[in-house]
Amino acid sequence: AQSVTQLDSQVPVFEEAPVELRCNYSSSVSVYLFWYVQYPNQGLQLLLKYLSGSTLVKGINGFEAEFNKSQTSFHLRKPSVHISDTAEYFCAVRSRGQGAQKLVFGQGTRLTINP
Amino acid sequence: DGGITQSPKYLFRKEGQNVTLSCEQNLNHDAMYWYRQDPGQGLRLIYYSQIVNDFQKGDIAEGYSVSREKKESFPLTVTSAQKNPTAFYLCAVGPFGEQFFGPGTRLTVL
Numbered sequence: 001a002q003s004v005t006q007l008d009s010q011v012p013v014f015e016e017a018p019v020e021l022r023c024n025y026s027s028s029v030s031v032y033l034f035w036y037v038q039y040p041n042q043g044l045q046l047l048l049k050y051l052s053g054s055t056l057v058k059g060i061n062g063f064e065a066e067f068n069k070s071q072t073s074f075h076l077r078k079p080s081v082h083i084s085d086t087a088e089y090f091c092a093v094r095s096r097g098q099g100a101q102k103l104v105f106g107q108g109t110r111l112t113i114n115p
Numbered sequence: 116d117g118g119i120t121q122s123p124k125y126l127f128r129k130e131g132q133n134v135t136l137s138c139e140q141n142l143n144h145d146a147m148y149w150y151r152q153d154p155g156q157g158l159r160l161i162y163y164s165q166i167v168n169d170f171q172k173g174d175i176a177e178g179y180s181v182s183r184e185k186k187e188s189f190p191l192t193v194t195s196a197q198k199n200p201t202a203f204y205l206c207a208v209g210p211f212g213e214q215f216f217g218p219g220t221r222l223t224v225l
Contacts, residue, residue, distance in 0.1 A: 009155065036216075043119075043205055043216030044158075090157060102173070103214065105157040 002027040002093045006106035014114050015083055021076040021109045023091035033074040034092040035065055086113045119217035121206050126222045136191045136220045138206030146210055147189040151175060152203040164189055193222065200224050
């Protein structure tokens with residue numbers, strides 16, 4: 001079984017500052033990793049995913065994440081945030097096995113951008 | 116316009132009533148899912164279906180039921196057996212991992 005821990009429930013930052021949202025996972029098997037964003041009262045949108053290859057993954061809206069297998073982490077970063085980045089961000093993991101493999105979500109990190 | 120539609124956007128239910136949430140997709144994906152979202156708890160899987168006429172329980176299926184009679188549709192019924200149904204319900208489609216989410220239905224029990 002897998003589990004995901006998002007280390008910060010809320011992260012406030014000033015506009016144009018850098019941000020890092022932390023995600024750690026636990027799994028006994030190899031995994032795929034994802035970050036989703038949810039704007040208020042909307043569904044989730046995929047930001048980026050790590051399936052294989054380069055451990056630095058670039059996504060939409062200027063976000064990137066780095067997979068660190070030894071530390072079982074997949075932290076999300078953006079060098080300069082904008083007011084429009086205010087949203088809730090979810091880290092998710094699934095095992096690499098064949099067939100139906102469930103997505104397991106973290107509890108979410110609420111990112112608030114202050115002017 | 117394509118994608119995933121969920122209706123209604125807001126739903127109010129009296130205690131003891133069953134209600135059905137609609138999820139329709141035109142993305143031609145076989146797999147569809149229902150999640151429940153509560154504040155501070157992330158998303159939890161209720162049911163999923165990988166093919167028409169087949170579905171499996173997720174982590175919190177008790178008090179819910181589904182059907183999958185058409186590829187495009189995966190309705191969720193919240194029964195009176197669900198003791199705490201007030202939540203935001205999200206439908207998703209696609210293979211596990213690369214899922215596309217609908218806009219959600221917010222259910223409130225009065």
